[in-house]
Amino acid sequence: MTKKNKERAISVLWIDDEHDTKLESFRFNARKNRVIIKKACKSSEEGMQELEKNFNSYDAVILDAFALRKATDAIGATNAKSLRDSINSIKEIERKQNRKVVFCVYTGQKEKMGDIWEDEIHVFKKLTEREQLFTYLKTEVEKLPETKIIHQYYDVFELFESSIIDINNKGRLLHILKKTDSSQREIIEDKLSHIRKVLESLYKTLHQIGRIDSRLIINGRPKYGWCQLYVSGRTINVLEDLESPIPIVPEHISWSLKLIEVNTSAIGAHNYKDLETVTNYTLKTATFALLDVLLWFKTFTKENA
Numbered sequence: 001m002t003k004k005n006k007e008r009a010i011s012v013l014w015i016d017d018e019h020d021t022k023l024e025s026f027r028f029n030a031r032k033n034r035v036i037i038k039k040a041c042k043s044s045e046e047g048m049q050e051l052e053k054n055f056n057s058y059d060a061v062i063l064d065a066f067a068l069r070k071a072t073d074a075i076g077a078t079n080a081k082s083l084r085d086s087i088n089s090i091k092e093i094e095r096k097q098n099r100k101v102v103f104c105v106y107t108g109q110k111e112k113m114g115d116i117w118e119d120e121i122h123v124f125k126k127l128t129e130r131e132q133l134f135t136y137l138k139t140e141v142e143k144l145p146e147t148k149i150i151h152q153y154y155d156v157f158e159l160f161e162s163s164i165i166d167i168n169n170k171g172r173l174l175h176i177l178k179k180t181d182s183s184q185r186e187i188i189e190d191k192l193s194h195i196r197k198v199l200e201s202l203y204k205t206l207h208q209i210g211r212i213d214s215r216l217i218i219n220g221r222p223k224y225g226w227c228q229l230y231v232s233g234r235t236i237n238v239l240e241d242l243e244s245p246i247p248i249v250p251e252h253i254s255w256s257l258k259l260i261e262v263n264t265s266a267i268g269a270h271n272y273k274d275l276e277t278v279t280n281y282t283l284k285t286a287t288f289a290l291l292d293v294l295l296w297f298k299t300f301t302k303e304n305a
Contacts, residue, residue: 008154009034010059010141015047015086016040016106017068026130033134043068044082048089055097056160056171059141061090062133065107065123087121097171102140106133149177156291159298164305165205169198173294176287183280189267191283195290196224196264199257202297203227209305211248215239224261228254248304253296256289 041047069082108126124133160170203222206212232254233247
């Protein structure tokens with residue numbers, strides 16, 4: 001693990017009805033501890049909507065024991081049910097996403113909580129246990145299997161620290177890189193499908209920043225073969241009025257794009273005649289080709305977006 005990986009900050013969602021009066025001080029102290037309060041919400045409802053919508057943006061969640069239940073509730077109308085709402089919602093979101101997010105409780109009324117939370121949920125008292133809170137979050141995030149994957153491929157995952165590409169691709173890539181040794185046909189096909197979705201998002205982003213012609217996007221979806229030819233500087237014969245583009249990818253990335261496009265489309269077809277010969281190595285080939293493409297994409301967008 002490199003020094004840069006060890007110092008990777010974690011992104012946190014904070015739910016507290018008083019966050020707007022305490023945010024700057026808490027945010028400052030959190031940042032000093034490499035804990036970034038990416039967004040703060042006043043109610044359980046608002047916070048869980050944010051977590052479900054942008055799950056891949058967060059490593060952890062800080063809950064208040066007595067936050068508002070709904071965004072429309074009056075200040076002061078707090079009760080312990082908001083905490084139960086949040087915990088239940090987090091567990092449901094984790095089930096849908098098929099991975100864990102670290103969460104804990106940070107409250108000024110620790111002594112009033114009684115038995116409204118499970119013993120395994122960690123509770124920290126505001127102000128006096130702030131440093132312990134930060135340490136807990138970082139330690140628990142470090143234990144997650146996804147964190148280990150991010151460390152291993154940090155040069156690629158660094159791409160998602162910018163907003164240049166849809167953050168949902170971070171979750172897709174984590175899914176692809178889990179259990180890479182599986183030889184189960186269903187798992188291989190599923191992961192190849194996710195690889196194709198990441199490639200689609202990459203082409204959409206290149207279109208958004210003006211690097212792919214609009215005629216290569218049909219009904220909001222990129223034509224993979226055309227896009228591969230276009231970024232490689234090759235002619236698309238069926239589009240006679242399309243000028244020959246200047247290539248933006250090196251030759252080896254062009255071939256990686258071609259490999260991904262062919263493998264993911266062919267193997268995903270129901271009538272693929274050589275399906276029985278597809279192995280885990282086919283998946284790994286496409287996976288590492290995608291990592292190479294994303295690494296190029298990170299550098300390219302830094303310099304050209």
